[in-house]
Amino acid sequence: MIYEVIIQGKTRRVELLRTGSGWQCKLDGKDFLADVAFPRPGLLSILVDGKSYEVKQQAVAGENSIVIGQERFSVAVRDPRSLASRRRAGYDEQGVKKITAPMPGKVVRILAPAGTAVESGQAVLVIEAMKMQNELKSPKKGRVKKLNVSEGAAVEAGQSLAEVE
Amino acid sequence: MIYEVIIQGKTRRVELLRTGSGWQCKLDGKDFLADVAFPRPGLLSILVDGKSYEVKQQAVAGENSIVIGQERFSVAVRDPRSLASRRRAGYDEQGVKKITAPMPGKVVRILAPAGTAVESGQAVLVIEAMKMQNELKSPKKGRVKKLNVSEGAAVEAGQSLAEVE
């Protein structure tokens, strides 16, 4: 089996072959043998040259990562044949950046209405969730192009709240 | 839904009706409302008249039980319509009793060969498992009718080792 693993931005090519004693792995052309056990779904124990790693699979809101100890590696496993994946290189189209709600909550205050000129890192609006107020900041220097929500609005995680150009 | 629950030998009739606020239960004709939650598979939290019970489902080698705290209740849930279940009343056929291996292991010694007269509770053979030797005793006073294993034999859980008549 051949996989293309995008890990921390870098793309790696992983070839796996199940053998009697374990898995024959080829990583970017480099060969090694891995002794693998799956103690529980989402966990694996992997031995490579005697080194032991307990690896956990993490999926939060469709964002996938591999956790070893407390080190997190965001990953996506792709089929090289798929073209779809080729697109979506950079998230940033022609200088417009979105401010999205990182979690469900309620908009309590708009600090920078549409049209306001903002510095990078300047607070644009405040949302409240779990009794905490949090300022959402502009990702770039520019101008608030539009606001998709008004004060008091309930918002979903990932919802686009405003655009800065 | 109607179930026949054999619990600790006694047979109880349970009628369940899912309602908006929980489950309408009828136990041997007695009615009550149960607020039920399934936190995880095999566990349930049940509230009856405000009393809270954490109930666990236990299945060991096809033997089923319900555990509340450290109290165990062996149970079988049957369909009253099924006839099959009607049979299998007593395990004891015409005075012959089996000695079965309670777990996998190895027969290390035969103490009472076929033909030996034995008291109830007298050791018939010794099996070893997990580094412990355990004597298997005769369930009744009588005579060892036959031995199905010899010293050194590996045995499976539930395997019939000897018969006493």
Next chain:
Amino acid sequence: MFKKVLIANRGEIAVRIIRACREMGMATVAVFSDADRAALHVSHADEAYLLGHAAATESYLNIAKVLEVARHSGAQAIHPGYGFLSENSRFARACAEAGVKFIGPPAAAMELMGSKTRARQAMQAANVPMVPGSARGLSAQEAADLAARIGFPVMIKAAAGGGGKGMRLVRAPGELESAFATAQSEALRAFNDGEVYLEKLIENPRHIEIQVIADEHGNIVHLGERECSLQRRHQKVVEEAPSAVVDEDLRRRMGTVAVQAARSAGYTSAGTVEFLVDGARNFFFLEMNTRLQVEHPVTELVTGLDLVHLQLRIAAGEKLPFRQEDVALRGHAIECRIYAEDPENNFFPSPGTITRLLRPSGPGVRDDSGVYEGWTVPLDYDPMLSKLIVHAPDRASALARMRRAISEYFVGGIKTNLPLFQRILEHPDFVAARIDTGFLDRLLASPASAKASSSKLDDIAAVSAALFTAATAPPAGNGRRSDDPQRSVTSAWKRAARDEGIERL
């Protein structure tokens, strides 16, 4: 002793109190909101009753409903835990009127200490060292004038406040107005009371607090200090006992002041007197928390006492079973507050379902948790999942033990602040106990030292990602085997995968 106790709280503290009651042979009554039917405190209690909808005001803050449950269930006492009604004197009085024992201090003491402004006045009268500032609520204008007089930086605080809510630091006159507004609205939201006041900021202080315990027969004892300087936006994150800067002499002096503060307030039960300690080890009264603290376990581990057991005994009218001279500290204890929040994204709360939970255990490790694998962390309440506490013979080994425990901790399905602790515990200044209340915010401001994770680990991670995928790949042609160990968990991956056009799974 009480036969039945109602716990007017949820989450890990409700579970912790239920455990104490069980150990003392008391029946327990839990209360819960719509969001908490499947919560741990409900299944752990002997009885449990629904309060109402998820919103705290309709459930855990609903005094009438809580008392109705107490009456109905025949509970003789109510333990409020912390947060919610724990510092609400109206609730304490309502309990008294309903003939139910409130497990905590007298309402009068709560009111005195509950209003930071009145507390300041009382403490000044008792000659407790204070930070310069206003002793009463202020208007925006008065705040501006006072700030100008005592000089910036200053802190704006909610009079009814606690836990950093309605609290703002102001470094320059320009920031004052907006900060004042936010603090006021936050205070209003959190405590139904917009009164705020102002204090001079002690630069780089330590936050060190003294645990006191008082019975109803006039006996008051202090149980030593807790070092709580590790805070994020005035929220404690890591606490320890003892403090590296408190020696026997300072401990005795701070303890004496704390006991006298408690006495002047007519205090009973467990309480905490918080101090700011400056570089010269001068200490200033900050506030008194008239409840059990989240960080109470570090005191329990070094003193060998159980504070909730003591609260219950005291509420039942018993005398303190020891005197000041019997209190001795052994070893060192550290607590980390495990939150469902994303340290890589402004610590936004991360509610959701816990798909996998690996908890640390073994020597010297205590995990006071309120969650379980499969539990869905609701959006409606404080996102603390658990308090992880370690105990060891000395601070160095306690740090090492906490590092070990954190490395064993894994929460799948939601983000947690676990990675943050790794950073803190390895930081040379924290290791050397060179900390102040600004330490953590400075640490977070500094780039997360991209400690080049051994490329070796990158390789393992990459291969593992492929392995997880391969393990769920169907045997050529026919569908996935239903006994596939990987099935359940990878579903999320598969979903995401599909969008990205992954190898057909």
Next chain:
Amino acid sequence: MFKKVLIANRGEIAVRIIRACREMGMATVAVFSDADRAALHVSHADEAYLLGHAAATESYLNIAKVLEVARHSGAQAIHPGYGFLSENSRFARACAEAGVKFIGPPAAAMELMGSKTRARQAMQAANVPMVPGSARGLSAQEAADLAARIGFPVMIKAAAGGGGKGMRLVRAPGELESAFATAQSEALRAFNDGEVYLEKLIENPRHIEIQVIADEHGNIVHLGERECSLQRRHQKVVEEAPSAVVDEDLRRRMGTVAVQAARSAGYTSAGTVEFLVDGARNFFFLEMNTRLQVEHPVTELVTGLDLVHLQLRIAAGEKLPFRQEDVALRGHAIECRIYAEDPENNFFPSPGTITRLLRPSGPGVRDDSGVYEGWTVPLDYDPMLSKLIVHAPDRASALARMRRAISEYFVGGIKTNLPLFQRILEHPDFVAARIDTGFLDRLLASPASAKASSSKLDDIAAVSAALFTAATAPPAGNGRRSDDPQRSVTSAWKRAARDEGIERL
């Protein structure tokens, strides 16, 4: 200090030692058999190597293989844990020859104490009080003669023995021969050494042992006693510290004897001197265990020390960091050994897959476990799953705490001895600390007081059984929904159900 340590063991003790090494900054090397590839100690270690097949002789007892791994991995020291090679002096010598530090006493001390007969001789020479009996291995005939002389009842014991293996109680001459034979063959099987000897039985004694710790500079300190009278067939089941019958004076006298026994054997590292204590509180030397004991945690909790940390420091040549007068006991600790065995069926081992694991936690609870949910307990080794230990200010609260902890513990898919502890902890004699080494066997002989479980509970159980079934019943007509929470677990029920003709699931 060592950079890398190999742990020549498995299960909970391997995990416990790995944790200690991690806390002290040492890399860890695990070894495992075919049966243990997915075991906890393998994934917790920094390195792990296969020894061989499941059979202990081919894996955990394979000295050559273990040393080969040590050499290959560059481990500087080996911790043997308990059981397996921990009391094998040939292994200790082989380590020395291989230039690897054996973490334990010198081989000579192990040999002396390892042979109960030689130990008796040495202790007699050191004027340690002894139980009447033979000081050397016997033939069946010699045993019969000696027994006749000192009078029944007598104990037959394996000279190389430990943990009750190759041990038999003989109450009358008639039983002697067969008991002798079984003991001999068991000894042969367990220790490759059929030598057995004989001792007079002290009626209803307590088993009380003293923990000693000795460095390589001649410093030997005792850490107080452990009460280990709760035994089943000479296997410890519940241990506590301190003992209810040991006062300061007796503790000092027993401790002094233990230290002198250790000194006379040239002992280093952690060791235990076991005594029988009769009704008049006379104590007799039983044996010295030249290793860490399963029950070491109760001593750790009351002394605040970490015995494995100390073993590592001592092996690295450090001096004991404290003197006898620094050792103080605080509170009371109790340990329960959680085994995969069926208390309702002669305690037969119950290997299998753990389908659900709910572990106790919270204040004063320590769970030293070697298993996890999903782990399949192999048939090949000792069936201990975990050591559950509690600590509290006094014995009464420790008992209550243990009851609370046991009530939170649940292991699904296999039988465990958890229900047994409920019985023990509630027994009036145990609560009153009126116990001796025969207590548990007597308790087990008596009918499990069919405490009429409130018929209420019967009702709940009956309804729950139906609910579990209903929860997995398919919505009329179409098949089971794949997101069905119940699906996975009830399968076993369904299987059994099918045989019995259950409502179609």
